[in-house]
Amino acid sequence: MKICPNCGRQAQDADTFCLKCGTTLANQPAPDKESIFCINCGERLPPDSAFCVNCGTPVHQVSTPQAPSPSKVQTAEKPPVDPKARKRKITIGIVAAAAVAAVVAGVLVIPSLFQSPAKQFVSRQQELFLDRALAAFEEGVDTFGTGQFSSDLTITANTDSSVINEYLRDSSIGLKLDLDQNSFQADASLTLMGSPILSGYLSYDQGRASFYLPEIQDTYYTLDLSDTIRTVSGQEVDLSGLTLPQLSGKEWRSLxxxxxxxxCAVVTEENVTVDKDVFFYLSHLGEECKGTRYRFQPKAEDVERMLRTLAQSLREDDNLRELILKVVNPDMLTEAFGPDIFQGYDLEAQLDDALLSLADELERYAADIGRQVEESGFTWDLYLEGGEVRMIQLYTSQSDSVVAYECLGREADGREEAFYVTAYGETQLSVNHTYTKKGTASNGTLDVTVPYGNVFGLSYDMDTGKKSPLGIPQGSFRIYSDQISGSLSLEVADTGRGSVEHTLRLQIDPSYVGGTFGSLTVTIDATETSSVKAPAVLPQDISSYSYDEYGALFQELGDAVYQDLIRNLEPLIYSSYGW
Structure with a gap:
């Protein structure tokens, strides 16, 4: 009996290779019957060993002539493996990997290959437009739906006018903001030529407001808004529970x-036809293609059935009602302002009536709309080349108007897109988009041509994976037009100091601004988090002030702010107009 020195499997004396791992057994002497093996590392040891010479395990933990455990033998020194056996193992691994890849490809690709024409028609366009639009919508709702924002903003400016720059140098506007669903803090400051002109603090937290104008008056005012409203108007309100709605992008996207x-259920196997090996021409992009055309021409009953299904869903969709009510939150408003806030109307009942009324309208005119769509000869053509969308056209037989989309190339190598509307053979509106995209980074140009040939454009080079605290992707953007002598550009870049700088540059004909300047640069520096905090001053509660006392206080503060600002800003205003 032989024992494999690599894996410990027992083998017959006549075996040349281990049947488990392929290690050669030729010219390997059978183990001495008195030999022992270390149960820790698998080392073969002399019978009189006290400790394992490889790992030091005591001999009393060592067992006699039995094969070592494969998991332990792996740490022992292994003899050379026969190249043929290694080659066999590599080949088996490659075959196994190829099999797994084939299964994965089958799961991902084969279903799309066997999609019906109707499903192909819908899914191709949804992948191209709707999925991207819905993803952006979901992200936007999640960003703004939290109600959270925290940043210190510092705004500075300069022009190509040395006279104006005398006043803009060392001048800035500072704004520290920290917002959430229940509260906010804001600290604003104005510095002119290195001197603080005006600053102020404002906060709100569950019904209590505070404000402070240190350059005007060294008093930190605070008031309970519910008490103030009760004192001034006699109305009973409770603002402590007011909060912004929590919006979920995932929920709204799903809806x-x-x-x-x-x-999309209007698209069926009966109203979609497929023509292969069709030649078609991309008139805006100037390319002739050959591919497959999917033509969707709905019948009256298709449209009618879809509208009736939509109406039924409006009647029964509790999820739609819940999401709308979550935004309005009538229970919170009623608790805060009392039942009279809606002037006796039941908001939930009003919402139900509105949705039911819309459903009734859809059902009432479903047949007429369906008949009009069919009689108009409405046609929606989708052209594919090599599985890629190349052109989409929507038109009717009763009109010369066409709405179309054209596309060439791939995002990674450069894609051209054109969306346009024609009437009587003339282009009424066109949007041309040329861009490349790799991961979250993309760059390109977007030109909009309106009637009479006027062009407005946007060029960009941005990374949507890196956004500033203001939610703007880092990169460069430029807006231009053939109707305006000038341009507007924006650069968004990380400063490396825990903030992102937004540099807005305006190039303009000086005659538009009285010849005072030809360029203006405004810079907004935004930090990732805000440093705003309440003033270190003992607050004075004015919740019990009367109407006249509030009037006198705000009149005094307003006059002081007005006089202070006018006095300090007059020189800058006069110089900007050349006075």
Whole structure:
């Protein structure tokens, strides 16, 4: 009996290779019957060993002539493996990997290959437009739906006018903001030519407001808004529970997708036809292509059925009602301002009536709309080349108007897109987009041509994976037009100091601003978090002030702010107009 020195498997004396791992057994002497093996590392040891010479395990933990455990043998020194056996193992691994890859490819690719024409028609366009639009919508709702924002903003400016720059040098506007659903703090300051002119602090937290104008008056005022309203107007309110709604992008996206699915159900196997090896011409991009055309021409009953299904969903969709009510939150408003806030109307009942009324309208005119769509000869063509969308056209037989989309190339190598509307053979509006995209980084130009040939454009080079505290992707942007002698550009870049700088540059014909300047640069530096904090001053509660006392206080503060600002800003205003 032999024992494999690599894996410890027992083998017959006549075996040349281990049947488990392929290690050669030729010219390997069978183990001495009196030999022992270390159960820790698998080392073969002389019978009189006290400790394992490889790992030091005591001999009393060592067992006699039995094969070592494969998991332990791996740490022992291994004899050379026969190249043929290694080659066999590598080949088996490659075959196994290829099999797994084939299975994965089958799961991902084969279903799309066997999609029906109707599903192909819908899914291709959803992947191109709707999925990206819905993803951006979801991200936007999640960003703004939290109600959270925290940053210190510092705004500075300069021009190409040395006279104006005398006043803009060492001048800035500072704004520290910290917001959430229940509260906010804001600290604003104005510095002119290195001197602080005006500053102020304002806060709100669950019904209590505070404000402080240190350059005007060294008093930190605070008031309970519910008490103030009660004192001034006699109205009973409770503002402590007021909060911004928590919006979920995922919920709203799911809701929109569900209604889009209902609308897309108008596309069926009966109203979609497929023509292969069709030649078509991209008139705006100047390219002739050959591919597959999917033509969607709905029948009256298709449209009618879709509208009736949509109406039924509006009647029964509790999720739609819950999301709308979550935004309005009538229970919170009623608790805060009392039942009279809606002037006796039941907001939930009003919402139900509105949705039911819309559903009734859809059902009432479903047949007429369906008949009009079919009689108009409405046609929606989708052209694919090599599985890629190349052109989309929407038109009717009763009109010369066409709405179209054209596309060439791939994002990574450079893609050209054109969206346009024609009437009587003339282009009424066109949007041309040329760009490349790799990961979250993209650059390109977007030109909009309106009637009479006027062009407005945007060029950009940005990374949507790196956004500033203001939610703007880092990069460069430029807006231009053939109707304006000038341009507007924006640079957004990380300063490396825990903030992001937004540099807005305006190039303009000086005659538009009385010849005072031809360029203006405004810089907004935004930090990742705000340093705003309440004044270190004992607050004075004015919740019990009367109407006249409030009037006198705010009149005094307003006059002081006005006089202070006018006195300090007059020289800058006069110089900017050349006076």
């Amino acid at each position: 929109i997708q569900s209604y889009l699915d209902l609308v």
